[in-house]
Amino acid sequence: MNLYDRLTLDIEQRIRDGVLRVGERLPSVRQACRSQHLSPSTVLKAYYQLESRGLIEARPKSGYFVRPRLRQPLPEPQLTHPVGHATELNVSDFIFEILESVKDPAIIPFGSSFASPHLYPLAKLGRYLAAAARHMDPLSTLTDLPPGNEELLRQITLRYLTSGVPVQPGEIVITSGAMEALNLCLQAVTRPGDLVAVESPTFYAGLQAIERLGLRVIEIPTHPREGVSLAALTDALRHHPVKACLLMLNFQNPLGALAPDDTRRALVELLRRHEVPLIEDDTYAELYFGKQAPLAAKSLDTSGLVLHVSSFSKSLAPGYRVGWVAAGRFAQKIQRLKISTSLATTIPVQIALADFLRHGAFDTHLRRLRSTLEVQETKMAAAIERHFPAGTRLARPRGGYFVWVELPPQADSLALHRMAQEHGISIAPGPIFSAKREYRNCIRLNFGHPWSDEYENAMATLGGMITGLA
Amino acid sequence: MNLYDRLTLDIEQRIRDGVLRVGERLPSVRQACRSQHLSPSTVLKAYYQLESRGLIEARPKSGYFVRPRLRQPLPEPQLTHPVGHATELNVSDFIFEILESVKDPAIIPFGSSFASPHLYPLAKLGRYLAAAARHMDPLSTLTDLPPGNEELLRQITLRYLTSGVPVQPGEIVITSGAMEALNLCLQAVTRPGDLVAVESPTFYAGLQAIERLGLRVIEIPTHPREGVSLAALTDALRHHPVKACLLMLNFQNPLGALAPDDTRRALVELLRRHEVPLIEDDTYAELYFGKQAPLAAKSLDTSGLVLHVSSFSKSLAPGYRVGWVAAGRFAQKIQRLKISTSLATTIPVQIALADFLRHGAFDTHLRRLRSTLEVQETKMAAAIERHFPAGTRLARPRGGYFVWVELPPQADSLALHRMAQEHGISIAPGPIFSAKREYRNCIRLNFGHPWSDEYENAMATLGGMITGLA
Numbered sequence: 001m002n003l004y005d006r007l008t009l010d011i012e013q014r015i016r017d018g019v020l021r022v023g024e025r026l027p028s029v030r031q032a033c034r035s036q037h038l039s040p041s042t043v044l045k046a047y048y049q050l051e052s053r054g055l056i057e058a059r060p061k062s063g064y065f066v067r068p069r070l071r072q073p074l075p076e077p078q079l080t081h082p083v084g085h086a087t088e089l090n091v092s093d094f095i096f097e098i099l100e101s102v103k104d105p106a107i108i109p110f111g112s113s114f115a116s117p118h119l120y121p122l123a124k125l126g127r128y129l130a131a132a133a134r135h136m137d138p139l140s141t142l143t144d145l146p147p148g149n150e151e152l153l154r155q156i157t158l159r160y161l162t163s164g165v166p167v168q169p170g171e172i173v174i175t176s177g178a179m180e181a182l183n184l185c186l187q188a189v190t191r192p193g194d195l196v197a198v199e200s201p202t203f204y205a206g207l208q209a210i211e212r213l214g215l216r217v218i219e220i221p222t223h224p225r226e227g228v229s230l231a232a233l234t235d236a237l238r239h240h241p242v243k244a245c246l247l248m249l250n251f252q253n254p255l256g257a258l259a260p261d262d263t264r265r266a267l268v269e270l271l272r273r274h275e276v277p278l279i280e281d282d283t284y285a286e287l288y289f290g291k292q293a294p295l296a297a298k299s300l301d302t303s304g305l306v307l308h309v310s311s312f313s314k315s316l317a318p319g320y321r322v323g324w325v326a327a328g329r330f331a332q333k334i335q336r337l338k339i340s341t342s343l344a345t346t347i348p349v350q351i352a353l354a355d356f357l358r359h360g361a362f363d364t365h366l367r368r369l370r371s372t373l374e375v376q377e378t379k380m381a382a383a384i385e386r387h388f389p390a391g392t393r394l395a396r397p398r399g400g401y402f403v404w405v406e407l408p409p410q411a412d413s414l415a416l417h418r419m420a421q422e423h424g425i426s427i428a429p430g431p432i433f434s435a436k437r438e439y440r441n442c443i444r445l446n447f448g449h450p451w452s453d454e455y456e457n458a459m460a461t462l463g464g465m466i467t468g469l470a
Numbered sequence: 471m472n473l474y475d476r477l478t479l480d481i482e483q484r485i486r487d488g489v490l491r492v493g494e495r496l497p498s499v500r501q502a503c504r505s506q507h508l509s510p511s512t513v514l515k516a517y518y519q520l521e522s523r524g525l526i527e528a529r530p531k532s533g534y535f536v537r538p539r540l541r542q543p544l545p546e547p548q549l550t551h552p553v554g555h556a557t558e559l560n561v562s563d564f565i566f567e568i569l570e571s572v573k574d575p576a577i578i579p580f581g582s583s584f585a586s587p588h589l590y591p592l593a594k595l596g597r598y599l600a601a602a603a604r605h606m607d608p609l610s611t612l613t614d615l616p617p618g619n620e621e622l623l624r625q626i627t628l629r630y631l632t633s634g635v636p637v638q639p640g641e642i643v644i645t646s647g648a649m650e651a652l653n654l655c656l657q658a659v660t661r662p663g664d665l666v667a668v669e670s671p672t673f674y675a676g677l678q679a680i681e682r683l684g685l686r687v688i689e690i691p692t693h694p695r696e697g698v699s700l701a702a703l704t705d706a707l708r709h710h711p712v713k714a715c716l717l718m719l720n721f722q723n724p725l726g727a728l729a730p731d732d733t734r735r736a737l738v739e740l741l742r743r744h745e746v747p748l749i750e751d752d753t754y755a756e757l758y759f760g761k762q763a764p765l766a767a768k769s770l771d772t773s774g775l776v777l778h779v780s781s782f783s784k785s786l787a788p789g790y791r792v793g794w795v796a797a798g799r800f801a802q803k804i805q806r807l808k809i810s811t812s813l814a815t816t817i818p819v820q821i822a823l824a825d826f827l828r829h830g831a832f833d834t835h836l837r838r839l840r841s842t843l844e845v846q847e848t849k850m851a852a853a854i855e856r857h858f859p860a861g862t863r864l865a866r867p868r869g870g871y872f873v874w875v876e877l878p879p880q881a882d883s884l885a886l887h888r889m890a891q892e893h894g895i896s897i898a899p900g901p902i903f904s905a906k907r908e909y910r911n912c913i914r915l916n917f918g919h920p921w922s923d924e925y926e927n928a929m930a931t932l933g934g935m936i937t938g939l940a
Contacts, residue, residue, distance in 0.1 A: 117612065138592050140789065344791055346816040
């Protein structure tokens with residue numbers, strides 16, 4: 001993150017926390033330069049940003065002051081209440097329409113599931129892939145069959161160990177992205193007709209995989225900030241033959257929720273008692289804001305029941321299609337399923353990623369990516385507060401690149417989707433995240449793209465449409 | 471193929487055909503040089519090869535003579551007669567053991583499903599991949615989502631059109647190898663519990679996929695040279711609710727059978743009448759011996775019921791994991807299944823293959839590969855004839871890199887597998903190619919590796935073991 005974005009964030013945080021109150025004067029540019037060891041232009045850029053977001057105002061010859069807020073920060077949505085129980089799925093064409101729209105760079109990608117590819121070190125990765133491609137030992141086409149390239153497995157294991165997850169040798173299987181890993185996990189722990197518990201709302205691809213495998217789903221109430229409701233999950237385990245849980249504890253898609261540490265502990269213990277496997281989709285874990293990486297439930301697992309799924313697609317290498325699962329007691333089964341599903345994951349790409357992890361400064365890249373996303377989140381949130389009508393609720397995520405917005409009850413996100421599309425703006429309407437097509441007045445917005453005036457205008461356009469619908 | 475291998479093949483063919491009879495004198499080296507426009511060393515090398523294989527002998531001061539054959543060429547196995555009908559599958563651990571053994575380069579890979587990676591232009595491909603990796607447009611991570619990279623789709627379409635297969639725009643979906651394509655096809659045309667017709671014997675990976683999807687299988691008698699029995703398939707379609715056929719018409723794995731053109735025509739017409747989709751696994755089609763590429767059943771399809779599956783894994787780029795399906799009327803369904811199974815196939819690798827197809831002299835490589843495999847087939851066949859006991863039957867394939875050997879009835883291929891493994895030799899025992907574990911006295915041998923004295927000795931060792939078991 002550059003210096004002025006960091007200063008902008010700091011001041012914004014102090015305003016939100018009430019340290020700086022409405023009407024109070026900010027330090028003068030000169031004071032700020034001295035106390036923060038910054039250049040005047042850095043301070044001015046930060047003040048200009050804060051002004052453009054409506055947080056402060058310049059008063060001639062007096063300095064910069066905290067502006068009266070037009071309204072309080074938006075309230076959060078509440079714990080969800082999905083209706084009904086076990087559901088057979090029927091995924092609509094609609095999801096594929098939205099996926100299709102992300103291919104067109106002219107469409108504003110608020111509905112996209114991907115962050116901007118420009119946020120990733122694709123040029124540098126390309127150099128590693130170039131080297132791997134040229135120097136690849138032909139025998140690696142055989143030796144790197146599942147579980148995968150040995151050095152890549154070792155590098156992933158090292159990262160687990162560094163972050164306190166005690167994975168066992170032989171537990172990890174490389175897959176063609178997290179999506180394939182999720183599919184293999186579901187197959188490994190269920191049989192057709194089985195019941196799988198998921199958060200509500202949840203990522204549509206998980207629902208699609210569940211549908212495709214002939215499974216049924218039970219949707220668990222979930223809090224937009226704190227994630228899955230353990231009380232509700234406990235109840236579901238007691239009354240229904242739940243055979244597996246598919247959950248995202250870190251920056252859940254679409255809510256952005258982050259489960260508290262206590263919840264994780266209790267969850268792992270609960271599932272151990274019931275002998276129910278947890279498929280932990282942890283694809284966004286590396287994208288945390290702030291200093292502290294979140295815990296994986298996997299780190300608390302002593303029974304081998306947690307299958308921890310992740311990938312490089314969101315953190316490092318979109319388009320390379322390399323993911324993995326640390327599959328606990330299901331590792332051998334997963335390895336065999338992988339072989340009979342797609343045999344292997346592209347070998348030169350596995351080698352390139354192994355080399356990158358060893359030499360490529362992955363953590364430096366990640367720090368930059370996290371800061372960038374954090375700044376973009378504040379811009380997206382500010383735009384929502386500025387442009388969306390009263391009655392809007394917003395859960396501000398602490399990582400990832402999705403924000404979940406609850407619109408006023410009358411606002412129909414499917415109608416909004418159609419109207420927005422005509423203006424070249426995509427959004428992800430709530431119903432695609434639910435087996436029963438709930439969350440009709442909710443949308444998921446993507447802030448994984450560098451903010452621009454065009455985006456600001458698009459948010460104003462959306463706000464106008466929502467006001468009309470509400 | 472080099473000149474002396476070609477000459478060796480020609481003379482061997484003439485001996486087999488009876489044009490050159492036992493005891494007849496071959497042309498002198500000088501005559502051969504003149505008539506064939508070859509150098510003396512080329513002719514001498516060819517004669518030396520023929521001598522070392524026991525086909526001719528040098529008589530001092532007289533020249534080279536066709537040797538008395540110890541026995542006639544081995545008879546072919548006959549049409550298979552799989553027992554019973556619809557079968558639920560239970561694939562054994564055994565297949566995975568054999569797969570595991572191919573990772574060890576010290577093991578002689580007669581049981582492998584892969585040809586030697588050294589037969590492929592991996593260094594040249596690496597240069598294309600290096601260029602693709604360095605120059606990749608970040609937006610291609612989005613635009614090349616399924617169906618896939620546009621230029622790669624175009625290049626594949628051009629190859630289809632050149633070989634007389636009228637594929638439609640939008641019909642092709644890029645997959646992570648043929649294995650993923652087969653899985654997607656099976657899902658697209660069946661529901662769990664449905665009945666799928668396959669050849670008997672058939673490739674174990676197809677059986678695994680069928681098992682994994684909760685399908686049942688009906689195994690159709692198949693001729694080791696001419697492929698699936700249409701009479702038997704007609705009967706099966708009449709008496710059983712067959713929902714799909716999964717067949718390999720070109721160099722069927724494991725038999726090596728090549729269906730005659732008339733069979734293909736009748737097959738496509740038969741399935742059209744019954745409205746049963748044909749999943750045509752055509753992975754080995756490019757590896758034909760001789761001048762004439764075989765027909766794809768797809769080229770005869772007018773109803774969109776043929777899903778033509780292929781890949782670059784056997785023909786060009788092992789380890790790159792890029793395959794595809796030309797899916798007829800199922801194209802959209804396959805594209806959606808691909809998205810919810812593994813989202814996309816590695817993007818830089820798609821770009822590299824597209825560039826290679828455009829500039830990389832794929833056909834030059836293929837001609838060389840075909841010749842090499844054809845020579846290796848004659849060496850493998852000669853070794854079988856030399857070392858295996860009477861009662862052995864052999865179907866000589868006209869493409870691919872597998873040969874199917876029927877051992878004397880008492881010889882147990884599973885026992886042979888275990889004994890051979892202790893001597894560092896892998897084989898693929900017959901039962902892994904059958905849902906009911908039939909073909910106990912059959913083995914599949916791989917000739918996709920450059921022949922060597924070590925291989926010749928390994929074949930002698932195998933021959934001794936079989937003689938002991940028979």
